[in-house]
Amino acid sequence: MPRTLFDKVWDRHVVTPETAETPGVLYIDLHLVHEVTSPQAFTEIEARGLPVRRPDRTYATLDHSTPTLPAGPDGKRPYATAQAENQVHTLEENCARHGIRLAGWGSEDRGVVHVMGPELGLTQPGMTVVCGDSHTATHGAFGALAFGIGTSEVGHVLATQCLLQRKAKAMRVTVTGRLNPGVSGKDVALAVIAAIGFGGGTGYVIEYAGEAVRSLDMEGRMTLCNMSIEAGARAGMIAPDQTTIDWLRGRKNVPADYEAAAAEWLTLVTDAGAEFDKEVVLDGAAIRPMATWGTTPDAGAPVGAPVPQPSSDSDRKAIAYMGFTAGEATTSEAVDVVFIGSCTNGRLPDLRAAADVLRGRQVKPGVRMLVVPGSEAVRRDAEAEGLDQVFIAAGAEWRLPGCSMCIAMNGDFVQPGQLAVSTSNRNFEGRQGKGARTILASPATAAASAIAGVLTDPTAYLREAADA
Amino acid sequence: MSEPFKTLTSRTLTLSQANIDTDQIIPARFLTTTTREGLGKAAFYDWRYEADGSPKPEAILNRIDPTEQRILLAGKNFACGSSREHAPWALLDYGFRAVISTEIADIFTSNALKNGFLPIVVDQAVWDDLAAHPEQPVTIDLEAGEVRRGNAPPVPFKVESFARQCLLNGVDTLGWLQTHMPAIEAFERAHEPETAA
Ligand code: SF4
Numbered sequence: 242m243p244r245t246l247f248d249k250v251w252d253r254h255v256v257t258p259e260t261a262e263t264p265g266v267l268y269i270d271l272h273l274v275h276e277v278t279s280p281q282a283f284t285e286i287e288a289r290g291l292p293v294r295r296p297d298r299t300y301a302t303l304d305h306s307t308p309t310l311p312a313g314p315d316g317k318r319p320y321a322t323a324q325a326e327n328q329v330h331t332l333e334e335n336c337a338r339h340g341i342r343l344a345g346w347g348s349e350d351r352g353v354v355h356v357m358g359p360e361l362g363l364t365q366p367g368m369t370v371v372c373g374d375s376h377t378a379t380h381g382a383f384g385a386l387a388f389g390i391g392t393s394e395v396g397h398v399l400a401t402q403c404l405l406q407r408k409a410k411a412m413r414v415t416v417t418g419r420l421n422p423g424v425s426g427k428d429v430a431l432a433v434i435a436a437i438g439f440g441g442g443t444g445y446v447i448e449y450a451g452e453a454v455r456s457l458d459m460e461g462r463m464t465l466c467n468m469s470i471e472a473g474a475r476a477g478m479i480a481p482d483q484t485t486i487d488w489l490r491g492r493k494n495v496p497a498d499y500e501a502a503a504a505e506w507l508t509l510v511t512d513a514g515a516e517f518d519k520e521v522v523l524d525g526a527a528i529r530p531m532a533t534w535g536t537t538p539d540a541g542a543p544v545g546a547p548v549p550q551p552s553s554d555s556d557r558k559a560i561a562y563m564g565f566t567a568g569e570a571t572t573s574e575a576v577d578v579v580f581i582g583s584c585t586n587g588r589l590p591d592l593r594a595a596a597d598v599l600r601g602r603q604v605k606p607g608v609r610m611l612v613v614p615g616s617e618a619v620r621r622d623a624e625a626e627g628l629d630q631v632f633i634a635a636g637a638e639w640r641l642p643g644c645s646m647c648i649a650m651n652g653d654f655v656q657p658g659q660l661a662v663s664t665s666n667r668n669f670e671g672r673q674g675k676g677a678r679t680i681l682a683s684p685a686t687a688a689a690s691a692i693a694g695v696l697t698d699p700t701a702y703l704r705e706a707a708d709a
Numbered sequence: 710m711s712e713p714f715k716t717l718t719s720r721t722l723t724l725s726q727a728n729i730d731t732d733q734i735i736p737a738r739f740l741t742t743t744t745r746e747g748l749g750k751a752a753f754y755d756w757r758y759e760a761d762g763s764p765k766p767e768a769i770l771n772r773i774d775p776t777e778q779r780i781l782l783a784g785k786n787f788a789c790g791s792s793r794e795h796a797p798w799a800l801l802d803y804g805f806r807a808v809i810s811t812e813i814a815d816i817f818t819s820n821a822l823k824n825g826f827l828p829i830v831v832d833q834a835v836w837d838d839l840a841a842h843p844e845q846p847v848t849i850d851l852e853a854g855e856v857r858r859g860n861a862p863p864v865p866f867k868v869e870s871f872a873r874q875c876l877l878n879g880v881d882t883l884g885w886l887q888t889h890m891p892a893i894e895a896f897e898r899a900h901e902p903e904t905a906a
Contacts, residue, residue, distance in 0.1 A: 257889055263871045266889050268896055278793065280743035289883070306741055324741040328728060331743050375792040389792035391820035401886050403893055407869065439728055440786035440812050456755075473789060475815050537728050537789075555727040555784065569753045603755070650737045657760060669732040669790060671755050 243512035246480050247411050247446045252385040252507065254369045256403055270368040272398045273354050274301040274341065275430065276332040277599040277650075278373030282396035285336040291337040291400045292316060300363055301336050301343040303329055303354045306651055309613055309640035318346070321652035323328040330410040331582040339399075350493075351564045351637035352616020352642050355379035355467065355584035359459070360618050362492030366506035371398060376584050376666065377476075378469040383489070384481035384509045386446070388411040389470065409475065410518040412445040413511075416453035418526035423700040425594065426461030427664065427683035428584055429453065430468040431531035431541035436523055439539040442474030445519065448511060449479050453525025468666050471538035530698050532682040533668050534571055535559035540668070544686060544698040545572050562670055563678050564660070571680065571694045577659035579610040579637075580673070581684050583647035586613025586664035591684040592623050596631040598688035598702045603635055605694035610637035612677040613645040637691070649674045662690040712825050713879040716846040717806050719779040722769070723840050729783055730790035732818070735799040737791075748795055749802030775804025780847055782839055783810045787828075788817035797821040807849055809856070811836050815830060822872040823882060828864045829856065 243251070251267075259265035272295075279301075286293070293299060306325040312318045320326040336343040344350040350361055358364040364380040370387035371377060373395040380387035390404065397404055414433055431522075433449075447469050457465065462479050469477030479485075486503045489495055495504040529543040536559040539601055542549070550567045551557040565571055581587075581595050592614065604610045612632045614620040620642055623629055629639045645653040647665035649672065655661045657676030664687050666671075668679040682690070685699035692702070739751035757768045764771045781800070788796055797820050800808070806845040807827040818828045831839075839847060839858065845868060848857040851873065854861040868876070875882055 256892050261870060262874070265870070266886065266892065268893070268900075270878060277740050281745050281794075284744070285883075321738075328741045328743055373792060373794075375790065389816055391792055391794035391816060391823065393794060393820065393823040397883055397886055400883060401893060402897075403886060403889065405871070405886055407880065440814070443786070443812060443815055470790075473814060537730075553727065554725070558726065591869070649738045658877060665765060667730075667732070669730045669789065671736055672732050675736070675755055675760060709787070 245411050245511045245515045245517065245632050246384060246448055246478055246509055246516070247386065248704065250367055250369065250384070253367070255490040257653065259407055264407045266403050267369065268407040269371050269398050269402055269404060270298060271363055271370045272299045272402070272538045273358050273370065273372035273377070274299060274332070274395070275304055275354050275372070275374065276328045277305045278392050279335065279390050279395055279606040280331045282329065282373070282399055285393070286398040286400045290532055293341060294401045295402045296340040296575050298621055299341045300358070301332060301341050302351055302354050303332065303345055304642070305644045305648060307643045308651055309645050309653055310645045311641060312502065313341060320654065321449045321650065325651065337352055349617050353584045353644055354653060355463070356587055356619065357616035359383065359463065360492070360616055362489055362495040363447065365495065366485060367509050371404065376467050377472045378474070379408060379463050379582050379584055381466040381476050381478040382459060384478060384506065386476055386478065388475040395444070397546045410444055410520070412442065412474070412519040412521065413517040414447050414449050414521045414523070415451035415522045416449065416525040417451045418453055418524055419454060420453050420525050421683060422530060423530055423703050424528050425683045425685065426457050426464035428528055428531045429457070429525070431464045431533065431538070431681065432523060432528045433465070433470045434468060434539045435702040437472040437521060438537070439471070439537045440473040442469060442472035445474045446474070446476040446478065447474045449477060450511070451525065452549070454479060458590060459484060460590045463588070464585055468538065471666060481506045482571040530683060530686050530700065532571065532662070532686060534565060534680070536668055538666065538668060538681060541681070544682070544696060545570055572661055574695060576608055576662050576690050576694055576696060577660040578655050578688050579604070579608060580613070580663040580665065581611070581659055581687050582613030582615060582645055583665040584615060585666045586684050587613060587619065589619050589622050591664065592619065592628050594696060595684040595688035596628045598638070598685050598699050599635040599692065600631050603693050604637055608691050610691045610696055612637050613640045614642050617644050646673050648672070649677070655679070662687045662696060712823050714806070714827055714851055714876040715777060716848060716850045716852070717761035718846050720777055720846050721780045721782040721809070721839060722773055722778040723843060724784040728786045728789055728853065731788055731793055731796045732790060734788060734796040737792065739764045740793060740795055747802060749804065752799040752803040753787045760877040765819050770887050779804060780849065781808040782836070783808050785810060787811045787813045787847060788904050789814040792816045792820070794820045794824070797824045797826040809836065809839065822869070822876065825876060827851065827868070827876065831856065831864060831866060835864050
């Protein structure tokens with residue numbers, strides 16, 4: 242029977258099949274860990290006297306609670322609270338006690354968990370990857386089955402390297418045609434979520450296909466898969482191809498016989514005739530730079546489009562929270578903060594896209610712009626190319642890697658009432674700080690908005706940059 | 710391991726807004742804890758408290774008795790967003806024991822069931838009926854798999870069969886998973902002969 246990519250990856254990890262009464266036991270190849278969702282899981286397995294079963298399949302980083310400003314002259318890091326510092330120390334101790342590799346402070350590998358995994362070649366096609374974090378879907382860009390789990394399940398994987406699972410339904414999202422210049426993976430993601438709806442993917446694993454998806458680089462594919470959860474889907478996947486194989490070649494943890502592994506990875510495609518429970522098709526050529534107008538990620542529209550008339554109380558409440566008016570474009574609202582970073586858009590091509598817009602220009606006075614690389618590797622590469630200097634010269638802050646303003650738990654946050662254009666993934670009320678108002682957009686759109694001081698389509702700036 | 714859940718009778722509290730995300734249920738700045746306990750005070754924190762920490766008198770969640778309204782009747786796509794298990798921990802510690810909605814996010818459902826917090830999906834007509842009778846106690850009967858209200862016809866609901874057994878009998882999920890260890894070891898021997906001991 243023809244099988245989907247999801248079927249193929251699922252099938253090869255079934256330890257015990259599911260029955261009507263019981264879920265299946267699914268083997269996990271790679272377990273990524275960070276400081277926020279793991280402490281209670283370690284406490285749980287230790288209380289039961291259980292060891293970490295496969296420390297060699299477990300890899301930890303520090304990202305969420307970590308300051309993005311450097312340590313002071315006394316060597317002390319500027320943690321937001323003593324509790325945040327304690328949480329970081331707790332992970333350091335747990336990793337030391339259980340022999341888990343940790344990309345901690347001082348490690349050249351440290352980064353936001355979903356930036357770091359692929360970068361180190363830990364994430365590979367055909368794998369099952371989990372993390373106590375809903376944006377684990379990011380790793381699906383490599384043809385892995387990757388999804389977020391809760392802390393109890395973190396404990397299950399630590400103790401058994403397995404999870405109890407029932408198989409999800411399969412949805413295919415095909416984005417046809419060619420993307421226009423200035424349209425990035427982020428714009429595709431926001432267009433897809435707007436099309437499916439915020440909960441439209443609940444219960445599904447999404448496979449992204451089509452010419453427009455194929456044309457994305459690995460970073461663009463990661464951005465797209467990253468936001469699958471914003472449509473309610475636990476996982477998003479893209480079949481591996483030459484782009485995938487070229488991107489992973491030479492990375493730290495890939496198989497020794499790389500070409501043999503790569504040949505096998507290329508078999509991980511949906512067979513002709515395989516059936517999906519749901520199919521969605523979008524015209525990629527029709528996608529324009531996107532931005533959100535509400536407080537859910539599906540409230541997206543092309544930059545410059547009017548805020549729609551509310552169709553529900555929830556919409557009305559969202560528009561009121563954002564301080565917008567139905568029928569008016571959001572491109573005249575003064576922007577206070579621009580954030581470039583996160584596991585959605587904190588990779589090198591994201592920073593390049595922002596720098597291309599900003600080069601030789603200035604952030605509008607009064608706008609605070611924060612650029613936070615997704616990992617130490619991204620920071621090194623960006624600095625080697627001089628991107629940090631472009632940002633600093635434009636008037637932006639250049640920070641150390643971390644989640645930062647994406648989740649606003651490390652001391653970097655948007656003040657109450659301020660309007661932010663952010664390359665992160667959630668525009669929920671208060672996500673970027675209590676009372677913060679968030680517009681989600683691509684790095685190029687965010688950079689253009691920093692210059693203009695209002696939400697701005699980056700296309701004109703990019704054209705000028707290309708002409709120069 | 711959570712307490713068994715058999716039946717619960719309580720009045721409901723309606724929060725009709727759609728898409729109540731996990732950042733509303735417990736804002737991220739409360740996630741720096743390293744324990745599960747005491748998160749009830751952070752539940753819906755920004756809905757309940759002013760910036761200076763004083764309670765908002767108009768907030769419904771500050772006006773109810775959580776021991777009397779233990780069932781949340783929430784708008785569509787409840788608990789979307791993050792995988793934080795702190796969300797069910799906070800709801801339980803605040804006093805809720807179940808949520809009824811027309812759509813509930815996947816990861817939250819899985820987290821909630823592992824903690825003895827029951828997520829129930831009903832259709833819109835049933836939801837509207839429950840919302841129209843906030844004064845009347847509702848009984849959630851997990852054994853029978855139905856929600857009952859007064860003389861209204863009982864409404865069946867589904868919970869994943871294994872999670873249901875775990876809730877009814879207080880089964881320890883991790884302990885049950887561990888009984889599969891021989892199969893897990895065999896799987897590893899078959900798939901990674903080079904690393905198998
Ligand atoms: S960058 Fe944001 S979405 Fe990504 S892992 Fe960190 S907090 Fe989560």
